[in-house]
Each structure stands twice: as C-alpha cells, then as structure tokens.
Amino acid sequence: MPFKANADSRYRILKQRFRVTNWAKYDAALRGRGSLMIWFTDAAIAAWKAKPRTTRGGQPRYSALAITTALTLHTVFRLALRQTEGLISSIIALLGLDLAVPDHSTLSRRAGTLEMPRPDPGGRPVDLLVDSTGLQLCGPDEWLVEKHGSRTRRSWRKLHIGVEADTGQIMAATLTTSDVDDASQVRPLLDQVADPIVSFTADGAYDQHAVYCEVAARHAAAIVIVPPRSSAVPSATAETAPTQRDQHLRTIAERGRMGWQKVSGYNWHALVEADIARFKRVIGGALRSRTDARRATEVAIGVGALNRMLELGRPEYVRLA
Numbered sequence: 272m273p274f275k276a277n278a279d280s281r282y283r284i285l286k287q288r289f290r291v292t293n294w295a296k297y298d299a300a301l302r303g304r305g306s307l308m309i310w311f312t313d314a315a316i317a318a319w320k321a322k323p324r325t326t327r328g329g330q331p332r333y334s335a336l337a338i339t340t341a342l343t344l345h346t347v348f349r350l351a352l353r354q355t356e357g358l359i360s361s362i363i364a365l366l367g368l369d370l371a372v373p374d375h376s377t378l379s380r381r382a383g384t385l386e387m388p389r390p391d392p393g394g395r396p397v398d399l400l401v402d403s404t405g406l407q408l409c410g411p412d413e414w415l416v417e418k419h420g421s422r423t424r425r426s427w428r429k430l431h432i433g434v435e436a437d438t439g440q441i442m443a444a445t446l447t448t449s450d451v452d453d454a455s456q457v458r459p460l461l462d463q464v465a466d467p468i469v470s471f472t473a474d475g476a477y478d479q480h481a482v483y484c485e486v487a488a489r490h491a492a493a494i495v496i497v498p499p500r501s502s503a504v505p506s507a508t509a510e511t512a513p514t515q516r517d518q519h520l521r522t523i524a525e526r527g528r529m530g531w532q533k534v535s536g537y538n539w540h541a542l543v544e545a546d547i548a549r550f551k552r553v554i555g556g557a558l559r560s561r562t563d564a565r566r567a568t569e570v571a572i573g574v575g576a577l578n579r580m581l582e583l584g585r586p587e588y589v590r591l592a
Contacts, residue, residue, distance in 0.1 A: 287590060288591040292589050300584025303583045311368060316368065318336050319333070319334060319370050320337075320370075320371070321333055321337075322334070332371060332373075333371070333377065335385060338382070338385055339385065342569075346572045346573050347554075349555060351375075352379055359372050382564075383565045385568050387572070393466055394467075396466070396467050396468075397442065397467065398436035398437065398469060398470045399435065399443075399460075399471050399472070400435075400436050400539065400540055401431070401457070401473040402474060403453050404429070405427045405430070406557060407556060408426050408557070427449055428447065428448060428563075430446055430570060431444065431445045431459075433461075438581070438585075439542065440581060442463065443459075444574050445459045454476065468490040470493060470495075470536070471495050471497075472497070472543075473540070474497070475497065477497045478498065478503070494515065496536060496537050498531075498532075498537060499516060499519055499520055505517050519535065549577065550573065550577055554577060
C-alpha cells in the first residue's frame with residue numbers, strides 16, 4: 272500500500288531493450304534443437320557393440336556409445352526408460368540397421384557406472400563463471416501434499432556449474448547434496464577445466480580464503496571476482512601486500528558496490544544465471560533417477576545435450592535503450 276500511494280514520485284529504472292541482429296540464423300538454430308534427424312555413421316555402427324572383456328565376468332553387449340545415445344534421447348525428450356527403448360528400436364528399424372537395442376533395465380543399470388568423455392581442451396583463455404542451483408528429486412508434488420496433508424520425503428540436490436563467459440558452454444558440473452557448501456566444490460570444478468583460466472567469477476557464497484588459494488594454486492595469474500560480504504574487513508597485510516580481496520574492498524569503499532561491479536566485471540555473472548535458467552527450461556528442474564550415481568550421469572548427459580544445442584547458434588544482441 273505505501274508503494275502504491277507514492278507510485279508517481281518513485282524512481283523507476285527503465286527496462287533495457289535489445290534487438291537480435293542474427294535472428295534468421297538463431298531462429299533456425301532454435302528449430303534445429305527439436306529436430307528428429309538422426310543418423311548413424313559407419314564408425315558409430317562399428318562402435319555400437321561393446322569390445323570383448325578380457326577379465327572375469329559376463330561379456331557386455333552394448334558399448335558406452337550405445338548407452339550414451341539412448342540416455343541422451345531419454346533426457347532431451349523427457350521419456351521414461353521403456354519409452355526410450357521403444358524410440359531407439361523404431362529409429363534403428365526405420366534406418367534398416369542390424370543393431371541390438373538396449374532394454375530399459377540395462378539402461379538403468381549402466382547409467383550408474385557410465386563414464387562421460389570430457390571435451391578436449393581448446394587451449395584458449397577462459398573466463399569462468401560459477402554458480403549453483405537446486406534440482407528436485409522424484410516424489411509427490413506440492414498439490415498432493417497440500418490437498419491431502421500427506422507428509423513427504425521429497426528432497427533436492429545441488430547442481431554446481433562452471434560456464435565459459437564467451438560461449439555460454441558449461442565446462443564443469445558437479446552434483447552434491449543440499450547441505451554441501453558451494454565453496455567446497457571449487458576444486459572439483461577446476462579439475463574439469465583443462466584450459467587456462469584468466470578470471471574466476473562467483474557470488475558472495477564463495478567469499479572464502481580457500482577459494483582464492485585454490486584458484487591461485489592452479490592459475491596463478493587468474494583474477495578472482497567475488498563480492499566480499501558486508502561485514503568483510505581488510506587483511507592484516509592490506510597496507511603492505513594487499514590481496515585481491517583487499518583490492519575489492521578498497522574499490523567498494525571508493526566507488527560503492529555498484530561501481531565495483533562495473534569496474535571488476537562482476538555483472539557478467541548474470542550469464543551463468545541465464546545458463547541455469549536455460550538448463551531448467553530445456554532439460555528440466557527435477558531429477559528422475561533414484562540413485563546418486565545415476566543422477567550424476569543424468570546431469571552430465573543434460574549438460575552435454577545443452578552444449579550441443581548451444582553450438583547450433585546463439586543470439587547476438589544490440590542494445591537499443
């Protein structure tokens with residue numbers, strides 16, 4: 272009520288307007304994300320069957336490529352495993368290929384031990400943006416709980432991702448329980464990035480000394496852009512040998528928080544938040560697997576599929592106002 276009463280005198284920040292300059296290409300890329308055009312190369316056909324095992328145990332029938340292909344369709348089109356089995360079977364039949372189709376039990380079992388290949392390093396400098404979000408687990412929805420008053424054991428997992436600022440590609444991802452500290456996942460995320468990192472940007476949850484040390488130990492010249500807490504104080508060596516955090520505090524004292532964000536480039540952190548929104552909109556905001564190992568594979572498959580979609584094309588904006 273007080274805001275409505277003084278609505279005419281309130282200061283408003285006008286919404287920025289942008290125009291897409293490559294709309295034709297970007298429009299084709301959006302249509303391509305839903306394309307069902309699937310083909311099998313000769314190399315893929317040859318690698319569909321697993322190589323004979325030389326150790327004790329039963330012989331596997333399907334290679335990691337076959338399982339990854341099926342699970343990718345399972346994740347992208349949000350199918351159950353039985354429907355995924357039927358989709359793969361129909362595709363192979365339409366193409367006239369003589370390939371065995373992995374059943375839903377095999378897909379579920381192999382998802383817990385599947386090793387996803389890491390992308391080859393490009394050798395280019397990377398501006399890494401880091402953030403985390405929550406993914407719900409399978410369970411009764413909110414309507415069921417509210418309508419019938421039933422107790423629910425529904426929980427969630429925390430997804431930590433590292434995004435390249437220039438391309439929007441998700442270069443690193445880890446899945447943890449909801450009580451894990453964000454800063455503790457800096458090391459696992461950095462382990463997945465083989466390219467040199469020139470800047471590491473994250474929100475205030477990463478304002479810890481261990482984060483600065485972890486980044487400096489791997490990439491000595493990297494700039495750590497993390498907003499200090501409101502109660503932060505300079506270190507004991509701020510006058511003689513100021514750290515990066517001390518320099519952030521000095522800039523904030525001189526220019527304010529908004530001025531520091533512009534000078535340091537922290538505003539680019541919004542790009543990783545956009546990637547998180549894109550992940551939940553395209554892949555989904557919930558995990559359907561029942562074990563942590565399969566959930567990790569589900570996230571890795573989703574990240575790989577989303578990166579492939581981004582390779583088709585991204586919008587290029589020009590600010591109008």
